[in-house]
Amino acid sequence: MLDENRRPFTIGVVVLAVVLIVIGGVVLFRGGGSETTLTVKSIPNDLTLTLDGHEIPANGEVKIKAGQHTLVGSRRGFESYTKTFTSGSDPLSYKMYLYANSAEGREWSKNNPEQEQELEAEAGRNFSETQARLKIKYPILSQLPYIGPGFKATYTKSKTDPKNPVAISIVIEVFGTDGKKEALRWIKGYGWDPATLDIIWTTGK
Structure with missing residues (x-):
């Protein structure tokens, strides 16, 4: 008889605990603060x-x-x-x-x-933010200007998209017969894909 009376009480305690846990979870999910x-x-x-x-x-x-x-x-x-x-x-x-x-x-x-x-x-x-966007879009900027064997790499305003402030052209000036090959090797060495870069090739004196 005593066990039968305890059973509803036990069930009630369990239900109350579950309700409190659910409510607590909702409050934690919503978060507090200003x-x-x-x-x-x-x-x-x-x-x-x-x-x-x-x-x-x-x-x-x-x-x-x-x-x-x-x-x-x-x-x-x-x-x-x-x-x-x-x-x-x-x-x-x-x-x-x-x-x-x-x-x-x-x-x-x-x-x-x-x-x-x-x-x-x-x-x-917002010049500083524009520069930050450029660095994210063109990791190669962290290495420019760069002088390598037979070439020099710099950058300028985009020739294909001049009105876009976050678009640039990479200018590579080649001095020797192997300059272009060395420049491409340098680009690929950093894991950059030359096909994704707007490259302007020039020939130095």
Whole structure:
């Protein structure tokens, strides 16, 4: 008789414990800490924007928890870009600007001149970020300028995509008969694919 009375009590304790665990798990998943507002402006204005893996509006405000976050902007015809930042209690704002890297993207820019002008102006204002994007896109920049056996490598504004501030051409000046071969060997030696580089070959005196 005593065991029968204990059974409902035991079941109740187990159920209560499970409920507490579930509630606790939800609280931990949601996290705590302060909350702030992130305001984002994007060009192209129809790009896909994610925050910590979750899609958010490309333009507007979103509430975020304090801590480290990652924004990723992407659109067909444009270079994707990732920005990691840390938020506190103060409101934040960020401009997610992507640059065209194909005929489709350049056609979009041609048909949206106002956004293209703003994009170019932003590139000028944020020189340091533009340089950071270039280094990520072109690891070879860390070695330039470079003088090798029979060649010299530098870089200049892109000849094929001159309006793109995050596009460059690699200029390789060849001095000897083996200069081009040595330059290609140097490029491949770092694991870079010459086919992915916009290379301008010149002949030195």
